[in-house]
Amino acid sequence: MAAPLYDVAVVGGGPAGCAAATTLARAGRSVALIEKARYPRDKVCGDAVPAPAGRVLLRLGVFREVEEAAHRIGSMAVSSPSGSAFVAPGPRRGPGEPGDLVIPRARLDEILFRHAVRRGAAGLEGFEVRRVARDVSGLFRIEAADGRAVEARALVAADGARSVVAREVGLAPRPKGPEMVALRGYYDGVAGLDGRIELHFAAPALPGYFWIFPTGGDSANVGVGVTEAVLERRGSLQEVFRDVVARCAGVRDRLAGARPRGPLRGWPLPLAADRGGTVADGALLAGDAAGFVDPLTGEGIFYALRSGEIAAETLAEALRDGDLRRSALAGYERRWRSEFAESFRVGRLLQWSLRLPRLVDTVVRRASGDADLARRVAGVIGHAEPKRAVLSLGFLGRLLATGL
Numbered sequence: 001m002a003a004p005l006y007d008v009a010v011v012g013g014g015p016a017g018c019a020a021a022t023t024l025a026r027a028g029r030s031v032a033l034i035e036k037a038r039y040p041r042d043k044v045c046g047d048a049v050p051a052p053a054g055r056v057l058l059r060l061g062v063f064r065e066v067e068e069a070a071h072r073i074g075s076m077a078v079s080s081p082s083g084s085a086f087v088a089p090g091p092r093r094g095p096g097e098p099g100d101l102v103i104p105r106a107r108l109d110e111i112l113f114r115h116a117v118r119r120g121a122a123g124l125e126g127f128e129v130r131r132v133a134r135d136v137s138g139l140f141r142i143e144a145a146d147g148r149a150v151e152a153r154a155l156v157a158a159d160g161a162r163s164v165v166a167r168e169v170g171l172a173p174r175p176k177g178p179e180m181v182a183l184r185g186y187y188d189g190v191a192g193l194d195g196r197i198e199l200h201f202a203a204p205a206l207p208g209y210f211w212i213f214p215t216g217g218d219s220a221n222v223g224v225g226v227t228e229a230v231l232e233r234r235g236s237l238q239e240v241f242r243d244v245v246a247r248c249a250g251v252r253d254r255l256a257g258a259r260p261r262g263p264l265r266g267w268p269l270p271l272a273a274d275r276g277g278t279v280a281d282g283a284l285l286a287g288d289a290a291g292f293v294d295p296l297t298g299e300g301i302f303y304a305l306r307s308g309e310i311a312a313e314t315l316a317e318a319l320r321d322g323d324l325r326r327s328a329l330a331g332y333e334r335r336w337r338s339e340f341a342e343s344f345r346v347g348r349l350l351q352w353s354l355r356l357p358r359l360v361d362t363v364v365r366r367a368s369g370d371a372d373l374a375r376r377v378a379g380v381i382g383h384a385e386p387k388r389a390v391l392s393l394g395f396l397g398r399l400l401a402t403g404l
């Protein structure tokens with residue numbers, strides 16, 4: 001039987017793939033949104049959706065639905081290796097502007113997938129892509145593990161950190177620096193949750209951190225992210241997790257009476273990796289498949305949504321012009337670089353600085369006595385301020401004034 005033909009096949013039904021498929025369908029293109037799982041499906045994540053991601057969701061026409069299912073965040077708490085801490089309010093926003101949210105990915109991704117289908121994408125669940133071939137006419141044939149196949153003129157690889165499609169189209173991963181791995185669990189009965197996300201820069205996790213993100217009531221998404229070097233030294237992520245809980249009072253007290261809901265699960269974070277390019281003839285990489293993860297925080301939902309959106313706009317234009325060669329798609333790379341590259345560069349620098357516990361202590365201690373500095377540090381961590389703000393003379397001057 002002939003395989004159905006689409007303008008674009010988007011592989012991966014996470015934020016990147018759903019954003020790409022929705023945008024393409026709205027541009028009038030036939031698009032298959034291919035996902036190996038069936039919804040609802042879990043994705044190991046901290047579930048924090050920063051305000052800039054909300055702005056993409058607004059453009060996609062799905063923000064209100066997501067917001068209704070989410071827990072709204074009002075502030076951020078940050079603690080240092082020696083136990084200093086500050087709490088900063090969330091970014092100021094105008095009426096109707098999205099704020100920070102926490103929503104379990106099992107819920108978020110199902111909402112995004114169903115929305116893409118309502119907007120006209122053909123949603124193919126339970127379709128695990130094993131092989132991608134391109135014939136002489138340039139058509140892609142995308143084959144599933146169970147023998148199903150679809151054909152498409154163009155392809156978006158949005159199949160996450162372990163992308164099969166990136167490899168199949170010849171864009172091999174090439175990490176630029178230390179990669180991160182993270183462990184996450186859901187807990188009920190967490191003490192003292194107060195509508196704020198918490199980042200604990202506890203010594204055993206540096207240059208990573210331990211998080212507690214409230215999901216509603218006394219429940220929270222709890223986890224720890226560390227570099228591979230820390231993992232090699234410590235042997236296992238569970239060990240780091242246990243160590244933080246045992247040694248960091250701000251975490252221990254909160255989890256003392258908490259009950260895990262299911263096992264802790266781990267997953268890699270492809271931090272601002274350069275995958276040897278994100279564009280091939282007829283194909284683009286988006287989201288984690290392209291390595292678009294903030295090196296400082298591991299945040300990737302915004303980058304996934306936004307890169308999916310830019311990939312779709314690039315392909316819609318290329319399909320209109322009838323030219324899908326790599327050179328015709330190069331605008332994708334220019335656009336994401338102009339929007340993300342600086343943030344990734346400064347993020348790498350900041351991630352490196354987390355190797356210096358005394359520096360982290362000084363910044364948090366200083367911010368605990370300076371509300372404006374606290375708001376700015378929280379803004380940089382939480383994506384409300386551009387990361388380059390930390391390079392400004394005013395910012396550095398206030399830190400140096402502490403006798404760093």
Ligand SMILES: Cc1cc2nc3c(=O)[nH]c(=O)nc-3n(C[C@H](O)[C@H](O)[C@H](O)COP(=O)(O)OP(=O)(O)OC[C@H]3O[C@@H](n4cnc5c(N)ncnc54)[C@H](O)[C@@H]3O)c2cc1C
Nearest residue numbers: 012014015016036045046047048129160182287288300301
């Ligand atoms: C522990 C942890 C905590 C994190 N916390 C946060 C956070 O709080 N906030 C934040 O912004 N980011 C966070 N991130 C990063 C965020 O999870 C990712 O950046 C984001 O999910 C990337 O979206 P994506 O659509 O590119 O990929 P994914 O969300 O990984 O989606 C890829 C999809 O492709 C599907 N797929 C994979 N292979 C195939 C195949 N062969 N065929 C068909 N389908 C396939 C998968 O099933 C999946 O649905 C965290 C990551 C981790 C690991």
